[in-house]
Amino acid sequence: MTTEEITEYLNREYGGNLDPTYAEAGDSWITVSPSVLREVAKTLRDDKNLQFNNLMCLSGIHYQKENELGVAYHLHSTIHDHKLVMKVRVPEDNPVVPSVESLWKTANWHEREAYDLVGITFRGHPGLLRILTPQDWEGHPLRKDYEQQESYRNVSTGI
Amino acid sequence: MAPVTSPQPAAIENRTMTINMGPQHPSTHGVLRLEVTVDGEVVTKVKPDIGYLHRCFEKYAESLGDYAKVVPYTDRIDYVSALHQEMGYVIAVEKLLELEVPERVEYMRVILAELQRIASHLLGIGTFGLDLGAFTPFLYCFIERENILRILEKVSGARLLYNYLCVGGLMRDIPTDFTSDTWEFVTSFRPKIKELNDLLTTNSIFIDRTANIGVLPAEVALNYSASGPMLRGSGVSWDLRKNDPYSIYDRFEFNVPVGQGEMGTVGDCWDRYIVRVREMEESLKIIEQALDQMPGEGDVKEAVPRRIRSKEGEVYVRTETPRGELGYYIISEKSGPYRIKARTPSFVNLSILPAISKGALVADLVAIVGSIDIVLGGVDR
Amino acid sequence: MALLIFATLPLLLIVGYALFAIWLERKVSAHIQDRLGPMRVGGWHGWAQTIADMLKLIQKEDIIPTNASRFLFKSAPFVLFAASYAAFSVIPFSSAYIGSSINIGVFYLLAVTSLLTLSVIMGAWASNNKWSLLGGMRTAAQMVSYEVPTIMSVLSVLVVAGSLNLMTISEMQTGNDILGFLPNWLIFQNPFLIVAFIIFFISIVAESHRVPFDLPESESELVAGFQTEYSGMRWGIFMLAEYADMLLLSLLGAVLFFGGWASPFGSYLSGPVWGFIWFMLKGLLFVFVMMWMRWTLPRYRVDQLMEICWTILIPVSFINFVLIALWEMTF
Numbered sequence: 001m002t003t004e005e006i007t008e009y010l011n012r013e014y015g016g017n018l019d020p021t022y023a024e025a026g027d028s029w030i031t032v033s034p035s036v037l038r039e040v041a042k043t044l045r046d047d048k049n050l051q052f053n054n055l056m057c058l059s060g061i062h063y064q065k066e067n068e069l070g071v072a073y074h075l076h077s078t079i080h081d082h083k084l085v086m087k088v089r090v091p092e093d094n095p096v097v098p099s100v101e102s103l104w105k106t107a108n109w110h111e112r113e114a115y116d117l118v119g120i121t122f123r124g125h126p127g128l129l130r131i132l133t134p135q136d137w138e139g140h141p142l143r144k145d146y147e148q149q150e151s152y153r154n155v156s157t158g159i
Numbered sequence: 160m161a162p163v164t165s166p167q168p169a170a171i172e173n174r175t176m177t178i179n180m181g182p183q184h185p186s187t188h189g190v191l192r193l194e195v196t197v198d199g200e201v202v203t204k205v206k207p208d209i210g211y212l213h214r215c216f217e218k219y220a221e222s223l224g225d226y227a228k229v230v231p232y233t234d235r236i237d238y239v240s241a242l243h244q245e246m247g248y249v250i251a252v253e254k255l256l257e258l259e260v261p262e263r264v265e266y267m268r269v270i271l272a273e274l275q276r277i278a279s280h281l282l283g284i285g286t287f288g289l290d291l292g293a294f295t296p297f298l299y300c301f302i303e304r305e306n307i308l309r310i311l312e313k314v315s316g317a318r319l320l321y322n323y324l325c326v327g328g329l330m331r332d333i334p335t336d337f338t339s340d341t342w343e344f345v346t347s348f349r350p351k352i353k354e355l356n357d358l359l360t361t362n363s364i365f366i367d368r369t370a371n372i373g374v375l376p377a378e379v380a381l382n383y384s385a386s387g388p389m390l391r392g393s394g395v396s397w398d399l400r401k402n403d404p405y406s407i408y409d410r411f412e413f414n415v416p417v418g419q420g421e422m423g424t425v426g427d428c429w430d431r432y433i434v435r436v437r438e439m440e441e442s443l444k445i446i447e448q449a450l451d452q453m454p455g456e457g458d459v460k461e462a463v464p465r466r467i468r469s470k471e472g473e474v475y476v477r478t479e480t481p482r483g484e485l486g487y488y489i490i491s492e493k494s495g496p497y498r499i500k501a502r503t504p505s506f507v508n509l510s511i512l513p514a515i516s517k518g519a520l521v522a523d524l525v526a527i528v529g530s531i532d533i534v535l536g537g538v539d540r
Numbered sequence: 541m542a543l544l545i546f547a548t549l550p551l552l553l554i555v556g557y558a559l560f561a562i563w564l565e566r567k568v569s570a571h572i573q574d575r576l577g578p579m580r581v582g583g584w585h586g587w588a589q590t591i592a593d594m595l596k597l598i599q600k601e602d603i604i605p606t607n608a609s610r611f612l613f614k615s616a617p618f619v620l621f622a623a624s625y626a627a628f629s630v631i632p633f634s635s636a637y638i639g640s641s642i643n644i645g646v647f648y649l650l651a652v653t654s655l656l657t658l659s660v661i662m663g664a665w666a667s668n669n670k671w672s673l674l675g676g677m678r679t680a681a682q683m684v685s686y687e688v689p690t691i692m693s694v695l696s697v698l699v700v701a702g703s704l705n706l707m708t709i710s711e712m713q714t715g716n717d718i719l720g721f722l723p724n725w726l727i728f729q730n731p732f733l734i735v736a737f738i739i740f741f742i743s744i745v746a747e748s749h750r751v752p753f754d755l756p757e758s759e760s761e762l763v764a765g766f767q768t769e770y771s772g773m774r775w776g777i778f779m780l781a782e783y784a785d786m787l788l789l790s791l792l793g794a795v796l797f798f799g800g801w802a803s804p805f806g807s808y809l810s811g812p813v814w815g816f817i818w819f820m821l822k823g824l825l826f827v828f829v830m831m832w833m834r835w836t837l838p839r840y841r842v843d844q845l846m847e848i849c850w851t852i853l854i855p856v857s858f859i860n861f862v863l864i865a866l867w868e869m870t871f
Binding site for chain 2: 024026029055056061081106108109130131132142
């Protein structure tokens with residue numbers, strides 16, 4: 001199924017009002033609100049016509065202009081062989097997104113990475129710790145307005 | 160008669176010990192640190208600690224502001240299969256920009272990628288043997304890998320980080336004796352696989368050490384989004400070159416070897432190992448077909464854009480590297496790349512380690528880490 | 541004075557042999573692995589490489605971890621070396637030289653080599669390092685277990701030879717009488733001794749912790765096992781003792797099964813000097829086989845190692861012992 005068909009199917013079967021977004025080039029995606037994310041994700045995984053059993057990638061994104069943070073879920077079904085890009089966006093001052101770790105185990109480390117580098121808090125994650133930077137690192141490096149700290153534990157970081 | 164009660168033994172203090180495996184340890188394949196809790200020699204808990212090799216690839220890629228400039232940095236993600244990292248990236252950008260690539264370039268990319276796959280698997284197999292105490296197969300593998308590196312060096316000028324692919328084409332023309340060199344390698348390498356099998360694959364100690372160890376069931380593998388030999392070792396026939404072909408892989412005939420549990424359970428270390436060995440043979444097949452079909456003439460820089468005109472949009476492109484699915488998620492703006500995320504197979508495959516190493520011995524843990532075949536550059540980016 | 545020189549001879553032999561064996565190991569491994577190994581130091585095939593290494597090791601800083609038990613840590617390598625040196629005193633190098641021709645030679649040798657286990661555990665425990673501790677634990681289990689099949693196979697030889705004195709055992713193996721041409725070596729005297737020898741050889745590989753039984757120091761798992769914290773010459777002495785131990789057990793094998801210093805051609809090329817050469821050749825052959833194995837095979841896991849010992853080697857060696865005794869009674 002294509003993104004449109006999946007959106008249509010979801011709207012028809014579950015009464016949602018999802019709408020795919022198209023860009024000038026590349027993939028299209030659907031945006032869901034964080035309050036229903038887990039529900040949608042569970043449906044996507046378990047519905048027998050969708051069966052997205054593979055979470056290929058989970059990325060945190062900083063949308064600087066809108067003062068928002070976003071998470072992109074790249075889903076794939078090895079059974080039906082179709083893909084879907086799902087996005088969720090949260091305000092910068094309260095970046096809480098429900099965790100999908102219990103649905104796809106692979107999200108565990110991806111979410112930790114998004115937390116570490118972009119600063120999104122995943123509610124319900126079993127151990128949301130920084131993964132690539134040290135635990136006491138300041139700031140989230142992949143934010144567009146990130147400024148590197150001058151020294152870390154009395155060692156100059158070279159700026 | 161009163162029931163006989165056995166005297167209660169004095170309470171034995173049973174403490175677990177936490178040991179640090181790494182960041183400096185002979186078999187962590189780089190700077191991986193495992194916080195291992197052991198009860199005697201039995202591993203009760205493993206906590207991987209990564210990030211020692213974090214080189215801010217994503218931040219760099221964003222700040223460079225030009226798609227062409229990112230290519231050399233992609234090399235450094237997984238330095239053992241640098242060409243695959245480049246290939247994934249240029250394919251993603253080409254998809255974003257809707258660029259058509261000349262035939263000759265496509266064939267060349269496939270041949271190089273398959274050569275690199277063999278080189279990478281040789282390293283993976285060799286170090287796996289080394290982890291189990293077999294030193295000699297490691298060097299045998301390196302001799303063969305050296306032959307590949309010589310070809311790649313002739314082509315690109317570098318041995319490890321090639322920077323040879325570019326958006327829309329190749330950096331420079333193909334040397335004239337490339338085809339003959341590659342043919343020579345292909346014919347000389349076939350018998351060497353048999354030699355390796357004699358020395359390692361069918362060695363009974365090797366089988367004892369790897370069969371039934373670190374079993375990864377197919378459902379768990381899918382739930383963890385494992386890919387590459389890790390997933391195929393669990394018996395799932397999933398290879399992007401077959402199932403979601405990119406470049407020109409749909410033109411070649413080859414098989415996708417999967418783990419069958421020949422020596423133990425499906426999805427054990429031996430299965431993951433044998434998938435790599437058999438994949439090398441399949442790669443040879445692809446190289447042979449590609450060499451036969453490759454057009455002899457053509458400008459490899461024909462489609463390379465003078466200046467890349469960025470488009471607004473985003474792509475997620477995945478390619479099959481020796482370690483599994485490498486995904487590039489590129490969000491593009493008119494001014495250039497806004498966000499580039501590399502979803503590396505090493506990172507995802509390593510996250511499975513705690514799930515499959517519970518109850519193993521310390522020696523098994525080494526075998527399991529070796530069979531996942533991670534490259535820490537890929538894990539930490 | 542003469543006594544001192546007499547006692548120093550094996551020491552010189554051990555040191556000379558160790559330098560040679562380490563060089564040999566490098567060359568053997570190199571040629572097995574399709575490379576050349578050391579080629580520069582000293583000219584001809586890098587013969588002086590180990591001497592240069594030894595000089596380097598002597599100059600190295602002797603690091604003792606802060607929390608180590610200093611006395612035990614420092615003395616462990618010397619205990620190890622002393623034990624294997626002491627064991628050499630009952631080895632009959634040729635018909636003219638034996639350190640001490642005592643009547644309980646075999647018994648003494650087995651007793652003294654048990655000290656090796658102790659010193660390894662000493663070093664492991666004193667290092668106060670978790671990897672060392674794991675290595676020490678493995679050593680204790682492995683060496684104690686493998687001593688049983690070693691002793692059983694030695695005992696089966698004693699049943700045939702009827703003496704505990706290694707000199708006497710060597711002497712009775714001279715001459716070529718079996719089937720008219722085979723030397724009178726014990727391995728040819730009783731068919732079950734061939735089985736005993738196989739068990740003996742496997743056990744000595746395990747006792748001198750070489751691949752595939754090198755678990756106490758398994759590099760890829762335990763960093764360096766019990767020697768993790770050792771550096772400089774203390775580490776060098778561990779190395780020396782390891783090679784000395786290999787030679788000791790190989791020579792023991794040569795005495796017990798292959799006629800010691802007895803020439804394979806009866807009285808031809810015999811005599812004390814030839815005896816010494818034959819004896820060393822036999823010992824070095826076993827050492828070479830151990831090296832060959834090391835560079836070919838992977839390593840067993842600790843539980844598999846124990847399984848081999850307790851479920852295969854020990855029962856087989858006991859049954860074999862009984863069979864040897866029956867054979868001796870019948871013929």
